Structure formats: C-alpha cells, structure tokens
Amino acid sequence: MRVGFNPNKDKPQEPNEFFHQLIIPVYIPNQDGYFKDSFTILKYCLESLFKTIHPKTYITLVNNGSDTITADYLNQLRETGKIHEVINTTNIGKLNAILKGISGHDFAFITVADSDVLFLKDWQKETYNVFEKFPKTGAVCPTPSSKSLKSHTFNIWFELLFSKSLYFTKVKNPQALKAFAASVGNTEMYNEIHLQKYLTISNGDFRAVAGAGHFITTYRKEVFEERNVKYSNFMLGGDSESKLLDYPVVEKGMWRLSTEDNFAFHLGNVKEDWMQQTLEEIKPNDFYPDNSIDLSKIKLSKIAFFFKYKVFSKIITRKQIWFYGLKLKGLSTEEAIKYTQKNE
Template sequence: MRDGLNPQKKDALVACTYNHRVIMVVYIPEFRGYYAKMFEVFKLSIESLIKTLPKTSAITLVDNSSCEEVKNYQIELHKAGKIESLILLADNIGKIDAQIGAARMSREPLITLTDCDILFDIDWVQETIKVFNTIPKTGSVAPYPSRRSLTYATFSVQEAILKRKYKLEFKPIPENFENYNMFLESINWQKEINQNALWPILNVGNVKAVVGSDHQVLTLRRDILFNTVPFEPSYIKVGNHSEENYVDLPIDVFGFFRLSLNKYKAFHMGNSPEAWMYDKLNHLSYKSESLILKLDVNMKYPRSKNRLQFQLRKKLIKELFKFYVPKAYKN
C-alpha cells in the first residue's frame, strides 16, 4: 500500500553541482609487507587532494575491501564532509573495475582516475582544465609530464602533428629534472643524468602540454567511458594490460589526444612516505574558487571503429613519425 505522493516527484530534476570528479581506489588490506606504510601514503594523498580541489570538483573514494582501520578512516572523511562520495566494497573487484564502475555512475564531464599514492600540488586542476579548454581534441591529461611516452597510445596526436594541425617541439625543461628523477626513483627506474634532456611539447597559444602520459593518475572525458571503453568487466585485480585496454587505448583509438602537463603538479609517492612529501603537503592551502570548463559538446563519439583500419593507419603513422623525432630525443 502507498500512502500519499512521493515528495521527490514534485522536484524530479537533480542539479549537477560539479564539473569534475576525482575517483580514487583504495586497497590496503593489512599493515605489513608491501602495505606496511601505505596507510600513511594514502593519508598524504587524500589530504593533498582535499586541499587542492576547487569548489567545482568533488571526490569519490572507492574502498576495494581494505582492512577495518583504513575503511573507518574513509567513513570519517565522508562524515566530516571532506569527500562527497564513498563506495565500500566487501570484496576486491580489481582496480580498473572499481574505477570504471564509479566513473560511469558519475555525472561530471571530467573524471580523474587516480591511485592512492599520488601527492597533488597546488593548481593541478586549474592547469588540467586549461589544457582541455584550449586543445579541443584533448581526451586525457595527466598532472605530471611523461618524457618517454611520446609514441605510446598517441597515434591520434601524431597524425594531427604530421598533418601540421599542431606543432610539436622538442625542448629541454631543466626545472623538471629533479622531479622527473624523483618519479623514476619511485618506480625503481634508472635516473636521468642529462638535465637538458628533450621533452615532446605541444604548443597551442599560451598553453604547453607534453605529448603522452603515464596512467597512475589522469583526467579524461567522461563520455569516453560510455563510447570507447569496453563494456564488459576486466576481472583483473591490477596490471596485466587492464589500464592499457580500459584507459589508454580507448582514448587514442577514437581520435583523442593523450597529454600531460609540462610541469609537475602531482608526484608519485610509491609505498613509503618521505620527508619531502610532508613538506609539500604543509605548504598547500585550501582552494575556494570555481572553475569554468569549456568542452566541445558537439564532439563525435562513434560506437564502433574498424580496428583493422586503425591498426594499418597506426603502422603507417609510426613509420612516418620516426623521421619527425630528433636523434637527440631518441638517445
């Protein structure tokens, strides 16, 4: 039996308060081994994120079956109003399925997918939105540059460069040297010794973006998740090409650019906190402004694409682009 009229029917429309949402998946099942110091790393990450978000951005945390202490910490963040949304999963469903599921239920036109070991710096959202507003074909932007991702899932931007629609420059960015080595160290890669190493820079007006990105954290168009990302679940906990298949390649296959900021506005921490991370966090102040997003709403998203045709085009672009890249960058 129903008694009366559901009051929600009188005001059926739901307002969209934000234009950008950050989705962070958290999985810390214990405090030993690999995860011994991950809780402290996660706290640094979420605190830096809360401090650096403008009013037009919101946070969704997805707890992927962490231990009770970590889960309770996230619940307290939600109760305090520091995060807008919290999803608690009883079982670990894998990083990509947790990210994509939460992203598809969000309504904001820009979605940031991030690991819980990223330290965010001031103005990272402002600089990210500036790239989207300036370069219409932008599909994703990472908040820190990737010097060696020029030819990974970037065939769409390579084609645009070869057609002279955009200009690519190879220049050193000496101020990135220290931060770049910090990133390489965080993933146990060999450090860069050349302070004047070249970076692939797309120059559009007063905006500079590096071509390519890593995928520990990136901001992408929400529409891509409904038009180019596989519809079936990944069923993979982490790695095994899951990020490649569900994030990197879909952006590129359908003609969008994978870019990153040309300066470091975020940092990869790894699984162990260091003194510099606390220093950076302590120098952050809370943001309060609203940001205007100007995405091209008429962008076409084909639901199917001839993969064979794309592979042939990709192979041709790859060969032609080799002649465009200076030898000094390859070394």
C-alpha cells in the first residue's frame, strides 16, 4: 500500500558540478600468483589519481568480482569521500563493467582506465589541450605510441593525406615508450626508428600523436551516446574493446589521438621499486578549471563513413601504397622499410 505523495516525483535533478568522469574496473579475485602484487599496484594507481585530478572529476570504481580485501578497500574509499561511486558486481568482464559505469550519468568527458595506471601531473590539462586544438578529436590517450598510426586512424589519413600537418616528427619522450614496452613484457616492441619518430598532427606549434591506446583513454561523451554495444561476451580482449572503445569514435567522424609527451605509466601486475619512488615524486594538481571546454558538434554521413573507413582503409593499407604513404609523411626509404616490417 502506498500512502501519500513521493516528494521526488517529477522533481528535476540537481545541477551537477562535475564534468569529467573517470571509470576504473577493478578485478583482483585473490592475493596470489598473477594477482600477488595487484592490490599494492591498485593503491599506487588510486593514490596517483587523487594527487593529479581537478575537483570537477567524478570517480567511479567498478568492483568486478574482487576479493573481500579489495572490496572493503574500495567501499572505504567511498565512505570517506575519496571517490564518488562504487559499483559492486560479480565478474562480468571489463567491458560490461565499463558499460555499468557509464550508465546513469551525463559528463562532458569520460576517462576509462585500467587499475594499473600511474597518473602523472597535468594528464587532464594536456588531454583537454588536444581536444581544444583539434576539434575533431573524440578520444585522447596520455601515453603516446609510435605504433598507433594504423589503429583506427584511417579517417585521419584520408582527411590529411596531402597536408603537411600530418607528418612524422621527433619522439618527445622515447624513455616513456621503452617503459611501456617493458611494462607489457615486450622490450623489443619498438625498434630504433620507432623511438626516433612518430606520426603527429600539428596545429601551429602544438602536436598530438595519431592513434590512441586502451589502458587509459578520455572520450567525448558523444562517443557513448546511442551506442549499439549493450553487452560483451568477452571477459577481456576479443573484439569487445574495438567495438565499444575504438569503432564508435571513427563511426561518428572523430579522431583518436594521443598527447605528444607522456602523462601516465602502465604498471602491469608486478611491483617494482621505481613505482613507489615515482608516486612520491608526483607533484599535486594545480589545474582548476571552472567548466568544461566547449566542443563543436561533429556530423558524419553514413556514406562518408563507409568511404573513409571501409573503402579507403583497404586502399591505403596495400603494401606499396602504405609504403608510399609513409614516405609522403616524411620517412626515408630505409625508415619506411623498418616501420613496415614492424607494423605488419
């Protein structure tokens, strides 16, 4: 039986002071084997996050079937006000956890990050700079890679193929590329030319790297609006990340870019001495934006998308044409050969 009138019925939501949401799925089922150091690394991740974010950031942690130690820690962070939301679920997989984190919110920017990211000072500021300097940007990763030039970037190639604004330039922080390669257990990931040059887009003196990774990326909210993906069959990997995090960006006519310098580290699952030291050296945030930056709307017809993404991608990735494209963008014949060998 209902008695009386619910005072919240037909009542508008209170204005939201936040404009940037950060979603981190957390899966630490135990403290043994592969996950032996994961809880410590999660703490590194969150402590670096707290030091580097601005006050308009809304933090959502999705407990994706973690053990009691981890769950209690996340819930305590919520109770003490360090974070804003904890979503407790069984192990539904990384992508489904992300979908849960997005639902029910409306923020201008959404950052999706793994629980083994070490955030560095100014990562938000530099991410916003990329969105501002390149209005077509839909996703920004604060960790650049010289191997991302083929990763859902063919709309960029199509639009800037004969423009000098898309060109190979000197890698700003080669040590960061080496650090990422080591963190994923592949020290041979980058050869000499990858550590020297990457493909960038320029706006005056400002540059961003073509392509973006997955372990931490910030998206315009439009990327997730009217999304076709409602559920992923994969716990991790498969084509789930591509369908939810990559494809919608280019489908809506947007670019996937990375910052020119490095503003985050990937930690992996094994604790190392440098992690604690780097965390202690991170300076607190001094960036306090009042409002989100203004972003222009981007429209792309289905015909234009089909041609740029489906047709053009098949043309430019043909071996001889791709080789020509690399040379057109500033690589020598020898450099283009090395890039081709390592990216196919």
